[in-house]
Amino acid sequence: MAGRKGAGSGATPATVALAAAGIGFVLREYHHDPRAGSYGLEAAEALGVDPARVYKTLLADVDGRLVVGVVPVTGQLDLKALARVAGGRKAQMADPAAAERATGYVVGGISPIGQKRSHLTVVDAGALDHDTVLVSGGRRGLDLELAPADLVAVTGATTAPIGRS
Structure with missing residues (x-):
């Protein structure tokens, strides 16, 4: 995935950060339905x-500080596991x-990439089992497809088993 593909409707802080880091990604856009019960499952189906x-x-x-957890949309964030990894x-x-203020994104479109402030980020270790993963591109209806190692690199993340079914 060299370069940026599928660019159509403008940059977001996430796409700008990836481009600045020289990381290849693919923009994956879809029509977002505001009635969707799960943003992530909606994205998977639409794409x-x-x-x-x-x-x-x-x-x-x-323990009073914001930590980012990146987990599969098919499961949930294990808060106890995240606290352990974060040393809390x-x-x-x-x-x-508070999440919107700290990231600069709106709920349902929060990307782990290009956030307004840097936060400790933990990506579920299962991401490494895939050639590519999709994460929010910074707005509802926009996902970014990239290699999990690139996601970890650009966010400075740690990987750990923080998701549960």
Whole structure:
């Protein structure tokens, strides 16, 4: 995946960060239905992609600091596992408004890439089992397909088993 493919509707902080880092990615756009129950499962279906390759970006409050967890849309974030990896004792889902302020993105379009502020990021280790994964591109209806190693590199992430079915 050399370069940027499928560019159509403008840059986001995530695409700018990837381009600046020289990381190849593919833009995957789809029509977002505001009534969709799950943004990630909606993306997988609309793009015709195995949902196991589509990852959601969640923010948790771990002992008073925000931590980013990136897990498959087919499962959930294991808050206890995330707290352990982050060196904390307790984690809870972050307030959506706080997540939006800290990342510069809106819920349902939060990308792990190009966030307004840098946060400890943990990508579920299962991502490494795939040639490519999809994550939000920074707005609803836009995903980025890239190699998991590139996702880890550009976010400075740690990988660990933080997802559960």
